[in-house]
Amino acid sequence: MSKRFDRYTSLVFLIIGAAFVIESNGISQSAYGSNVGPDIFPKILGVLLILLSLRLFYETFQYAKNQEKREKLDYQRFLIIFIAAILYAFLLESLGYVITTFLFLIVGFQAMERGSWTKTLLISAAFSFGVYYLFVEVLNGSLPGFPTWFS
Template identity: 60%
Template sequence: MNTTFDRYAGIAFFAIGLAFVIGSLGISTSAYGSNVGANIFPMILGSFLSLMSLRLIYETFRRQRAEKGKEDLDYKRFLIIFIAAVLYAYFLEDIGFVISTFLFLMIGFQTMQKGRVWVSLLIAACFSYGVYYLYVNLLDGSLPGFPTWLGGA
Protein backbone atom coordinates (compact mmCIF):
# COMPACT_ATOMS: atom_id res chain seq x y z
CA MET A 1 0.00 0.00 0.00
CA ASN A 2 1.41 3.35 -1.02
CA THR A 3 0.47 5.67 1.83
CA THR A 4 1.49 8.86 0.03
CA PHE A 5 -0.71 8.05 -2.97
CA ASP A 6 -3.58 7.03 -0.69
CA ARG A 7 -3.32 10.25 1.28
CA TYR A 8 -3.47 12.43 -1.84
CA ALA A 9 -6.23 10.29 -3.34
CA GLY A 10 -8.19 10.62 -0.10
CA ILE A 11 -7.86 14.40 -0.19
CA ALA A 12 -8.90 14.51 -3.85
CA PHE A 13 -11.91 12.24 -3.30
CA PHE A 14 -12.92 14.24 -0.22
CA ALA A 15 -12.96 17.38 -2.37
CA ILE A 16 -15.00 15.60 -5.05
CA GLY A 17 -17.49 14.32 -2.47
CA LEU A 18 -17.79 17.77 -0.95
CA ALA A 19 -18.37 19.23 -4.42
CA PHE A 20 -21.16 16.68 -4.98
CA VAL A 21 -22.84 17.65 -1.71
CA ILE A 22 -22.55 21.38 -2.44
CA GLY A 23 -23.69 20.86 -6.05
CA SER A 24 -26.68 18.79 -4.95
CA LEU A 25 -27.95 21.70 -2.85
CA GLY A 26 -28.58 23.60 -6.08
CA ILE A 27 -30.62 20.77 -7.65
CA SER A 28 -34.39 20.71 -7.46
CA THR A 29 -35.75 18.95 -4.37
CA SER A 30 -38.68 17.44 -6.27
CA ALA A 31 -39.07 15.82 -9.65
CA TYR A 32 -42.06 15.15 -11.85
CA GLY A 33 -43.57 11.77 -11.01
CA SER A 34 -41.23 11.21 -8.09
CA ASN A 35 -41.46 11.91 -4.39
CA VAL A 36 -37.68 11.81 -4.13
CA GLY A 37 -35.90 14.76 -5.66
CA ALA A 38 -32.96 14.62 -7.98
CA ASN A 39 -30.75 16.00 -5.23
CA ILE A 40 -30.99 12.99 -2.90
CA PHE A 41 -28.60 10.53 -4.59
CA PRO A 42 -25.80 13.04 -5.26
CA MET A 43 -26.05 14.30 -1.68
CA ILE A 44 -25.97 10.81 -0.15
CA LEU A 45 -23.22 9.54 -2.44
CA GLY A 46 -21.15 12.71 -1.97
CA SER A 47 -21.48 12.41 1.80
CA PHE A 48 -20.50 8.74 1.68
CA LEU A 49 -17.50 9.47 -0.54
CA SER A 50 -16.37 12.27 1.78
CA LEU A 51 -16.70 10.09 4.88
CA MET A 52 -14.82 7.19 3.29
CA SER A 53 -12.11 9.62 2.13
CA LEU A 54 -11.72 10.95 5.66
CA ARG A 55 -11.32 7.37 6.84
CA LEU A 56 -8.64 6.75 4.21
CA ILE A 57 -6.78 9.92 5.19
CA TYR A 58 -6.97 8.91 8.85
CA GLU A 59 -5.60 5.44 8.07
CA THR A 60 -2.65 6.85 6.13
CA PHE A 61 -1.66 9.12 9.03
CA ARG A 62 -2.17 6.34 11.56
CA ARG A 63 0.09 3.96 9.72
CA GLN A 64 3.53 5.40 10.15
CA ARG A 65 5.62 2.67 8.64
CA ALA A 66 8.60 2.96 6.38
CA GLU A 67 7.92 2.33 2.74
CA LYS A 68 9.97 -0.55 1.43
CA GLY A 69 10.18 0.83 -2.04
CA LYS A 70 8.02 2.07 -4.80
CA GLU A 71 4.96 -0.05 -5.43
CA ASP A 72 3.80 -0.69 -8.93
CA LEU A 73 0.39 0.68 -9.72
CA ASP A 74 -2.01 -1.75 -11.36
CA TYR A 75 -2.87 0.13 -14.53
CA LYS A 76 -4.55 -2.86 -16.17
CA ARG A 77 -7.22 -3.21 -13.45
CA PHE A 78 -7.70 0.54 -13.32
CA LEU A 79 -8.23 0.72 -17.07
CA ILE A 80 -10.71 -2.17 -17.07
CA ILE A 81 -12.81 -0.63 -14.30
CA PHE A 82 -12.57 2.85 -15.82
CA ILE A 83 -13.79 1.58 -19.21
CA ALA A 84 -16.55 -0.38 -17.47
CA ALA A 85 -17.66 2.78 -15.63
CA VAL A 86 -17.75 4.80 -18.86
CA LEU A 87 -19.75 2.06 -20.60
CA TYR A 88 -22.05 1.83 -17.57
CA ALA A 89 -22.88 5.53 -17.82
CA TYR A 90 -23.26 5.34 -21.61
CA PHE A 91 -25.63 2.34 -21.67
CA LEU A 92 -27.62 3.11 -18.50
CA GLU A 93 -30.62 4.53 -20.37
CA ASP A 94 -30.54 1.90 -23.13
CA ILE A 95 -30.38 -1.31 -21.12
CA GLY A 96 -31.78 -0.05 -17.81
CA PHE A 97 -30.44 0.36 -14.31
CA VAL A 98 -30.69 -3.25 -13.15
CA ILE A 99 -28.88 -4.85 -16.10
CA SER A 100 -26.21 -2.17 -16.44
CA THR A 101 -25.49 -2.13 -12.69
CA PHE A 102 -25.36 -5.93 -12.63
CA LEU A 103 -22.88 -6.03 -15.52
CA PHE A 104 -20.74 -3.25 -14.02
CA LEU A 105 -20.57 -5.01 -10.66
CA MET A 106 -19.72 -8.35 -12.25
CA ILE A 107 -16.88 -6.79 -14.24
CA GLY A 108 -15.65 -4.98 -11.13
CA PHE A 109 -15.81 -8.07 -8.89
CA GLN A 110 -14.08 -10.30 -11.41
CA THR A 111 -11.44 -7.67 -12.14
CA MET A 112 -10.55 -7.25 -8.49
CA GLN A 113 -10.67 -10.95 -7.59
CA LYS A 114 -11.00 -13.69 -10.17
CA GLY A 115 -13.03 -16.76 -9.31
CA ARG A 116 -16.05 -17.22 -7.05
CA VAL A 117 -18.32 -16.38 -9.98
CA TRP A 118 -21.47 -17.65 -8.27
CA VAL A 119 -20.92 -15.43 -5.25
CA SER A 120 -20.28 -12.46 -7.54
CA LEU A 121 -23.44 -13.25 -9.52
CA LEU A 122 -25.54 -13.45 -6.38
CA ILE A 123 -24.20 -10.24 -4.85
CA ALA A 124 -24.42 -8.27 -8.10
CA ALA A 125 -27.96 -9.46 -8.81
CA CYS A 126 -29.24 -8.82 -5.29
CA PHE A 127 -27.59 -5.41 -5.06
CA SER A 128 -28.69 -4.13 -8.48
CA TYR A 129 -32.31 -5.27 -8.11
CA GLY A 130 -32.42 -4.37 -4.41
CA VAL A 131 -31.34 -0.78 -5.00
CA TYR A 132 -33.78 -0.49 -7.91
CA TYR A 133 -36.64 -1.86 -5.83
CA LEU A 134 -35.89 0.35 -2.82
CA TYR A 135 -35.53 3.50 -4.86
CA VAL A 136 -38.46 2.98 -7.24
CA ASN A 137 -41.02 1.23 -5.04
CA LEU A 138 -40.29 2.44 -1.53
CA LEU A 139 -38.99 5.95 -2.20
CA ASP A 140 -41.18 6.53 -5.30
CA GLY A 141 -38.17 7.58 -7.34
CA SER A 142 -37.60 6.95 -11.01
CA LEU A 143 -34.73 5.00 -12.56
CA PRO A 144 -34.43 3.55 -16.05
CA GLY A 145 -36.20 0.19 -15.84
CA PHE A 146 -35.73 -2.83 -17.99
CA PRO A 147 -35.35 -2.38 -21.77
CA THR A 148 -38.48 -2.69 -23.90
CA TRP A 149 -37.21 -5.88 -25.57
CA LEU A 150 -37.35 -7.51 -22.12
CA GLY A 151 -40.87 -6.33 -21.41
CA GLY A 152 -39.92 -3.11 -19.62
CA ALA A 153 -41.59 0.20 -20.11
Protein backbone atom coordinates in the same frame (compact mmCIF):
# COMPACT_ATOMS: atom_id res chain seq x y z
CA MET B 1 1.53 3.95 -1.29
CA SER B 2 3.22 6.78 0.47
CA LYS B 3 1.88 8.62 3.46
CA ARG B 4 2.18 11.97 1.69
CA PHE B 5 0.30 10.74 -1.39
CA ASP B 6 -2.55 9.38 0.74
CA ARG B 7 -2.83 12.63 2.70
CA TYR B 8 -3.02 14.77 -0.44
CA THR B 9 -5.47 12.34 -2.02
CA SER B 10 -7.71 12.49 1.04
CA LEU B 11 -7.72 16.29 0.88
CA VAL B 12 -8.59 16.25 -2.83
CA PHE B 13 -11.49 13.84 -2.22
CA LEU B 14 -12.64 15.96 0.73
CA ILE B 15 -12.86 18.97 -1.60
CA ILE B 16 -14.66 16.93 -4.27
CA GLY B 17 -17.14 15.61 -1.69
CA ALA B 18 -17.81 19.12 -0.40
CA ALA B 19 -18.35 20.28 -3.99
CA PHE B 20 -20.89 17.48 -4.51
CA VAL B 21 -22.81 18.51 -1.39
CA ILE B 22 -22.72 22.22 -2.24
CA GLU B 23 -23.61 21.79 -5.92
CA SER B 24 -26.42 19.33 -5.17
CA ASN B 25 -28.24 22.21 -3.44
CA GLY B 26 -28.65 23.77 -6.89
CA ILE B 27 -30.54 20.72 -8.21
CA SER B 28 -34.31 20.75 -7.88
CA GLN B 29 -35.51 18.93 -4.79
CA SER B 30 -38.33 16.97 -6.38
CA ALA B 31 -38.94 15.21 -9.65
CA TYR B 32 -42.20 14.55 -11.43
CA GLY B 33 -43.77 11.37 -10.12
CA SER B 34 -41.10 10.83 -7.47
CA ASN B 35 -40.92 11.42 -3.75
CA VAL B 36 -37.13 11.31 -3.92
CA GLY B 37 -35.59 14.27 -5.70
CA PRO B 38 -32.53 14.18 -7.93
CA ASP B 39 -30.56 16.08 -5.31
CA ILE B 40 -30.53 13.21 -2.77
CA PHE B 41 -27.95 10.89 -4.33
CA PRO B 42 -25.31 13.57 -5.04
CA LYS B 43 -25.66 14.75 -1.43
CA ILE B 44 -25.31 11.22 -0.07
CA LEU B 45 -22.36 10.56 -2.37
CA GLY B 46 -20.70 13.80 -1.27
CA VAL B 47 -21.17 13.03 2.42
CA LEU B 48 -19.80 9.50 1.95
CA LEU B 49 -16.81 10.88 0.05
CA ILE B 50 -16.14 13.39 2.83
CA LEU B 51 -16.36 10.71 5.53
CA LEU B 52 -14.10 8.30 3.65
CA SER B 53 -11.54 11.00 2.94
CA LEU B 54 -11.48 11.98 6.62
CA ARG B 55 -10.93 8.35 7.54
CA LEU B 56 -8.07 8.05 5.03
CA PHE B 57 -6.50 11.23 6.40
CA TYR B 58 -6.76 9.86 9.94
CA GLU B 59 -5.30 6.49 8.91
CA THR B 60 -2.21 8.15 7.44
CA PHE B 61 -1.17 8.99 11.00
CA GLN B 62 -1.36 5.28 11.89
CA TYR B 63 1.09 4.16 9.17
CA ALA B 64 4.19 2.43 10.40
CA LYS B 65 7.45 4.22 9.77
CA ASN B 66 8.85 1.40 7.64
CA GLN B 67 5.73 0.96 5.50
CA GLU B 68 7.14 2.77 2.49
CA LYS B 69 7.17 -0.25 0.14
CA ARG B 70 6.05 0.45 -3.40
CA GLU B 71 3.24 -1.63 -4.85
CA LYS B 72 3.10 -2.49 -8.52
CA LEU B 73 0.21 -0.71 -10.22
CA ASP B 74 -2.32 -2.93 -11.96
CA TYR B 75 -3.20 -1.09 -15.15
CA GLN B 76 -5.08 -4.01 -16.69
CA ARG B 77 -7.70 -4.15 -13.93
CA PHE B 78 -8.00 -0.38 -13.95
CA LEU B 79 -8.61 -0.28 -17.71
CA ILE B 80 -11.17 -3.09 -17.55
CA ILE B 81 -13.20 -1.34 -14.83
CA PHE B 82 -12.75 2.09 -16.46
CA ILE B 83 -14.05 0.85 -19.83
CA ALA B 84 -16.88 -1.00 -18.06
CA ALA B 85 -17.86 2.23 -16.27
CA ILE B 86 -17.92 4.16 -19.56
CA LEU B 87 -20.06 1.46 -21.17
CA TYR B 88 -22.30 1.45 -18.09
CA ALA B 89 -22.98 5.17 -18.44
CA PHE B 90 -23.45 4.87 -22.20
CA LEU B 91 -25.86 1.89 -22.06
CA LEU B 92 -27.86 2.82 -18.95
CA GLU B 93 -30.77 4.40 -20.82
CA SER B 94 -31.01 1.81 -23.57
CA LEU B 95 -30.59 -1.36 -21.48
CA GLY B 96 -32.05 -0.06 -18.22
CA TYR B 97 -30.67 0.08 -14.71
CA VAL B 98 -31.10 -3.56 -13.70
CA ILE B 99 -29.39 -5.18 -16.70
CA THR B 100 -26.63 -2.57 -16.98
CA THR B 101 -25.81 -2.65 -13.27
CA PHE B 102 -25.88 -6.45 -13.24
CA LEU B 103 -23.40 -6.64 -16.14
CA PHE B 104 -21.17 -3.89 -14.69
CA LEU B 105 -20.95 -5.65 -11.34
CA ILE B 106 -20.09 -8.97 -12.98
CA VAL B 107 -17.26 -7.37 -14.94
CA GLY B 108 -16.04 -5.47 -11.87
CA PHE B 109 -16.08 -8.48 -9.55
CA GLN B 110 -14.38 -10.72 -12.10
CA ALA B 111 -11.76 -8.08 -12.84
CA MET B 112 -10.89 -7.84 -9.15
CA GLU B 113 -11.02 -11.56 -8.37
CA ARG B 114 -11.34 -14.20 -11.05
CA GLY B 115 -13.45 -17.26 -10.36
CA SER B 116 -16.34 -17.81 -7.94
CA TRP B 117 -18.94 -17.22 -10.63
CA THR B 118 -21.84 -18.35 -8.42
CA LYS B 119 -21.03 -15.76 -5.78
CA THR B 120 -20.49 -13.07 -8.42
CA LEU B 121 -23.83 -13.77 -10.13
CA LEU B 122 -25.76 -13.91 -6.85
CA ILE B 123 -24.33 -10.68 -5.45
CA SER B 124 -24.71 -8.83 -8.77
CA ALA B 125 -28.33 -9.92 -9.18
CA ALA B 126 -29.25 -9.22 -5.56
CA PHE B 127 -27.69 -5.76 -5.65
CA SER B 128 -29.20 -4.80 -9.03
CA PHE B 129 -32.72 -5.91 -8.21
CA GLY B 130 -32.49 -4.84 -4.55
CA VAL B 131 -31.44 -1.27 -5.26
CA TYR B 132 -33.97 -0.98 -8.08
CA TYR B 133 -36.78 -2.27 -5.86
CA LEU B 134 -35.74 -0.06 -2.93
CA PHE B 135 -35.49 3.09 -5.03
CA VAL B 136 -38.51 2.60 -7.30
CA GLU B 137 -40.99 0.74 -5.11
CA VAL B 138 -40.13 1.84 -1.57
CA LEU B 139 -38.92 5.40 -2.20
CA ASN B 140 -41.17 6.00 -5.24
CA GLY B 141 -38.23 7.15 -7.34
CA SER B 142 -37.74 6.58 -11.03
CA LEU B 143 -35.01 4.57 -12.72
CA PRO B 144 -34.89 3.08 -16.20
CA GLY B 145 -35.91 -0.49 -15.25
CA PHE B 146 -35.88 -2.77 -18.25
CA PRO B 147 -35.70 -1.92 -21.96
CA THR B 148 -38.97 -1.89 -23.89
CA TRP B 149 -37.85 -4.74 -26.14
CA PHE B 150 -37.30 -6.96 -23.08
CA SER B 151 -40.88 -6.90 -21.78
